[in-house]
Amino acid sequence: MRTSIRRPAVLAATAVAALSLTLTACGGEDGSKDNGAAASVSAEQGTSGSSNDVVRTTSSATTTSGTVVQAVAEKKAAANETAVVEKKATAKKKTVAKKKAGAKAPACTVNDVKISAAKQPGLPTTHITLTATNVSGHACTLLQYPLLGFGDLPQTSKDVPAVAKSRPGTPIVLNAGTPAYAAVRINNGGVDEKNHAVSSFYVNLFAADGPAEGSRTVAAPKGGIAVDDAAAKTGYWTYELRNGADEF
Known part of the structure; x- marks a missing residue:
């Protein structure tokens, strides 16, 4: 009678232990997969962020370079325009000076x-x-x-x-x-x-x-x-x- 009572108890204990091990194993595998997926997403996001930063930096440098070139060209054009205006003003002053001199100088005589x-x-x-x-x-x-x-x-x-x-x-x-x-x-x-x-x-x-x-x-x-x-x-x-x- 004692022998028949112990066997079911041992079998029950053994079944519970096996079930517990199975659940633990499954839970561990799923956790590893989830952690791996999260790490992969994080890595991809990090890589994507670095790439975008490089593109933004390159674009900013190109824009800055283009702005400098345009500024130099505009400065040169302004300098050329100023030189032309000054040249015309100088020529006009000389013409006016000659006309004034002509108006003031009397006519030459044969004795002059x-x-x-x-x-x-x-x-x-x-x-x-x-x-x-x-x-x-x-x-x-x-x-x-x-x-x-x-x-x-x-x-x-x-x-x-x-x-x-x-x-x-x-x-x-x-x-x-x-x-x-x-x-x-x-x-x-x-x-x-x-x-x-x-x-x-x-x-x-x-x-x-x-x-x-x-x-x-x-x-x-x-x-x-x-x-x-x-x-x-x-x-x-x-x-x-x-x-x-x-x-x-």
Whole structure:
């Protein structure tokens, strides 16, 4: 009777113990899986966060670099624009200064300038250059063009017409000691029965209201010149002889 009572008790205890071990084993495996999954998610989130940080940092650096380049370009453009404006302002000031000087300087008289003549290069001689140098000691304005007469007397000499295209854009203001020039055609070249020899000629200047009083006798270049009154023309006074405007 004792033996039959013990066996069921032992079997029951053994079954309970086995069940307990089974549940513990299952619970442990599920816990490991859950912990592994959580660690994996955390690792993935960490990796993803680092990648996003790199992208954001690179994007920020690129944006900063582009901003610097744009700022440098804008600064350079502003500097160029300022230089152009200053250059125009300087040119305008010079123009205004010249106009003011021209307005203040009186017209040159024949006593204010020394006039000389020289042959231009080339044979035969078809052109001469007149040089008017201010010897007055003060500034004066040399108006229009030289009034020339190749005849025996100023009163009977034929006026030599001026070539309009040689007219300068601004008044010719001569400071003390400075020169101005005028090209003069004296013939069409070659031997012509209309040509006459000239060893000196007359030059007069313009005043503010027309031809000035008096005239200056100018010696012809060495050897004299051959003048055809019908072909003779004169250029305007200029600071320097200009190609094109004085080719006539």
